[in-house]
Amino acid sequence: MESAGGDLQRLRQLNSLASLHALRGSPPLTLAELARRTGLSRASINEVIADLMGRGWVTEVPPAPGVMGRPARRYRFRSDAGYVLGLDIGVHKVLAAITDLNGEVIASGRTAVGAETPRQERLAAVDRAIAACLAMSNVPVADIWAVAAGTVGVVDRQGRVTTVYSIPDWAGVDLAGHLRKTFGQLVLVANDSKLAALAEQRRGEARDVRDLVYLHAGRRPGAALIVDGKLHLGFSGASGEVGLLEAVRWLHMAAHLERCPGFTGHPPDQIAGLVFEAARAGDPAALDAVGRYVADLAVGAAALILSLDPELVVLGGGFSRSGDVLLQPLRQALEPLCLRMPEIRLSTLGEDSVVLGAACLAIDHVNRLLLSADDPLLALSSPEGVR
Numbered sequence: 372m373e374s375a376g377g378d379l380q381r382l383r384q385l386n387s388l389a390s391l392h393a394l395r396g397s398p399p400l401t402l403a404e405l406a407r408r409t410g411l412s413r414a415s416i417n418e419v420i421a422d423l424m425g426r427g428w429v430t431e432v433p434p435a436p437g438v439m440g441r442p443a444r445r446y447r448f449r450s451d452a453g454y455v456l457g458l459d460i461g462v463h464k465v466l467a468a469i470t471d472l473n474g475e476v477i478a479s480g481r482t483a484v485g486a487e488t489p490r491q492e493r494l495a496a497v498d499r500a501i502a503a504c505l506a507m508s509n510v511p512v513a514d515i516w517a518v519a520a521g522t523v524g525v526v527d528r529q530g531r532v533t534t535v536y537s538i539p540d541w542a543g544v545d546l547a548g549h550l551r552k553t554f555g556q557l558v559l560v561a562n563d564s565k566l567a568a569l570a571e572q573r574r575g576e577a578r579d580v581r582d583l584v585y586l587h588a589g590r591r592p593g594a595a596l597i598v599d600g601k602l603h604l605g606f607s608g609a610s611g612e613v614g615l616l617e618a619v620r621w622l623h624m625a626a627h628l629e630r631c632p633g634f635t636g637h638p639p640d641q642i643a644g645l646v647f648e649a650a651r652a653g654d655p656a657a658l659d660a661v662g663r664y665v666a667d668l669a670v671g672a673a674a675l676i677l678s679l680d681p682e683l684v685v686l687g688g689g690f691s692r693s694g695d696v697l698l699q700p701l702r703q704a705l706e707p708l709c710l711r712m713p714e715i716r717l718s719t720l721g722e723d724s725v726v727l728g729a730a731c732l733a734i735d736h737v738n739r740l741l742l743s744a745d746d747p748l749l750a751l752s753s754p755e756g757v758r
Contacts, residue, residue: 399445457729458520478508521566530560564593566728587688624667647693669704687718
């Protein structure tokens with residue numbers, strides 16, 4: 372970078388960004404190690420680190436106790452220089468989490484809602500979950516550099532929910548607009564399955580996988596795609612919504628479980644777990660119901676697999692907790708439908724997958740701002756610059 376032409380100020384910014392990227396996610400580095408990783412001279416690294424320390428992005432790490440002599444100075448990225456907020460707005464709960472710039476959770480909050488909760492009450496529940504997070508973390512709103520929310524339903528690129536079946540009055544809600552009243556312009560909104568897929572690719576079973584199909588198995592199924600290492604939204608934000616096709620049968624496949632003989636008297640949100648438990652014990656009616664559910668799930672899954680040819684399929688969602696019952700039948704149902712059968716793994720992130728994926732999306736947005744702003748480091752050092 373030192374030999375590149377162009378404006379001197381921009382060259383300094385590029386050197387600073389290269390140093391930040393070398394430090395993020397790494398153990399503390401010496402100036403010599405930073406110089407090797409960035410290709411910068413020792414003199415340039417000295418100048419860059421002094422500037423980054425002055426801006427609050429980098430700090431010196433004290434030498435380890437008992438080290439003899441004069442140890443080389445080591446430096447680390449200050450992941451607490453700013454924070455992001457992730458949200459998971461579901462049918463029955465709202466989860467919120469504040470993380471540092473490395474994605475480590477600082478505080479979380481949860482608020483219960485129901486399928487019949489009216490829109491304004493659900494938005495109020497979102498606000499309560501956020502307030503609980505902020506209070507627990509002692510992070511002021513001004514230090515939240517980006518917000519990302521995952522929600523049920525199809526979400527357009529403006530952050531508005533366009534289509535949803537599981538919440539009666541949620542379609543049409545301007546979720547991004549609601550959050551901007553508190554946090555300003557740096558707000559992103561996406562479908563919850565998409566953010567769960569992103570979490571799997573960054574922190575879960577699909578870490579560093581370039582091409583991924585994520586399947587949300589539950590009463591409300593869904594799917595998402597990671598293409599060439601990036602979350603794929605599509606032109607309008609509706610990629611992966613194969614379940615909206617009546618022929619795919621995803622809209623009604625939970626009925627196979629809910630109508631299983633011997634279980635119809637239980638609450639609908641409890642039946643699936645009981646059926647899976649009975650199938651685990653070898654109950655013929657439960658095994659048949661699970662087989663029918665999996666057969667329908669495989670139709671849409673095969674369409675996505677044939678379109679993307681992914682390295683991996685991750686099975687997530689509430690039903691993935693019964694993956695020991697679902698995984699083998701799903702493999703058997705998919706194999707005759709696919710040209711090449713990808714590996715299938717179960718999610719290990721549980722119900723935190725969406726809120727963690729939201730935090731990942733918010734951090735990605737901060738990173739893009741770092742790379743594209745006229746003076747990104749200065750911009751992100753003040754709330755006014757973020758907005």
